[in-house]
Amino acid sequence: MRNIYAFFLLAALLFTAVPAQAQFGKLLKQASDKADAVLSGKNPLSEEEVGKGLKEALNQGVEKAVTSLSAEDGYYQSPYKIFLPEEAQAVIEKLSMIPSFSNLEQDLTERINKAAELAATKASPIFVDAIKGLTIKDAMGLLLGEQDAATRYLEGSTSLPLTNEFQPIIRNSLDEVNANEIWHKAVTAYNKLPFVKKTNPELDAYVTERALNGLFGLVEVKETELRQNPALRNTDLLRRVFERQDKQ
Numbered sequence: 001m002r003n004i005y006a007f008f009l010l011a012a013l014l015f016t017a018v019p020a021q022a023q024f025g026k027l028l029k030q031a032s033d034k035a036d037a038v039l040s041g042k043n044p045l046s047e048e049e050v051g052k053g054l055k056e057a058l059n060q061g062v063e064k065a066v067t068s069l070s071a072e073d074g075y076y077q078s079p080y081k082i083f084l085p086e087e088a089q090a091v092i093e094k095l096s097m098i099p100s101f102s103n104l105e106q107d108l109t110e111r112i113n114k115a116a117e118l119a120a121t122k123a124s125p126i127f128v129d130a131i132k133g134l135t136i137k138d139a140m141g142l143l144l145g146e147q148d149a150a151t152r153y154l155e156g157s158t159s160l161p162l163t164n165e166f167q168p169i170i171r172n173s174l175d176e177v178n179a180n181e182i183w184h185k186a187v188t189a190y191n192k193l194p195f196v197k198k199t200n201p202e203l204d205a206y207v208t209e210r211a212l213n214g215l216f217g218l219v220e221v222k223e224t225e226l227r228q229n230p231a232l233r234n235t236d237l238l239r240r241v242f243e244r245q246d247k248q
Helices: 002-014 020-039 047-070 086-095 104-120 124-132 136-143 149-176 179-191 204-228 236-246
Strands: none
Touching: 047 104, 047 124, 047 136, 047 149, 047 204, 047 236, 104 149, 104 179, 104 204, 124 149, 136 149, 136 236, 149 179, 149 204, 204 236
16 A cells, blocks of 8 residues: 555656645645545455456457457558558659569558568467566556556557567568568669669568557557446456546
8 A cells, every 4th residue: 555655646746846845745645545546435446456457458458459450451451551661662663664563562561561460460478478567556557547558558668579579570471471572672673773772671670660559559549448438348357447547
């Protein structure tokens, strides 16, 4: 309980403009009331239950995001469709008159989205491991945070390890759908043209970044829906945990 009081007191101190000494007693009372509101009431919640509830919510959001984006045309037909990098436009424009590259943009766009789709099928264990690391202290702050607080926590704490894990999958997936080979051929032909700025033939880092942005974007949507729509809280624990959020 002391940790929870301290959390809310620190948050209050960070966002107040008045001197801390003059407001200390008032802020301590506010922190105490805030923590009690979550951990007491008609259906009192333990710190452990709050942690489990937030993890359950994140797991549901991740599962739905991964299932959606790893489905056939999951990226390509979604708001998270991955487009070619800006520098690709110069390559496409220069090569468009060459018959073998006439459909280069459409072909590559389909292939990089397919690569992201294939990689997404292997993303769940990485996200699940990250969610397991969520502490009780973290969970309490996230429950009463912004509508995307849990997603931002997940993104901030896992972006680097996810990238390290995800990029080899993307690279292999790009090879599997022949996107790398097509892009390498196109860029090699382009780089031989006179008076053009040389272009990097590697696609995996770019596609990895966009693929992860899509995953986090969809997780955020699911978190916001769960916070705002009680009908989506399909377990007793989720209902009880987010009921406390609703009252704040």
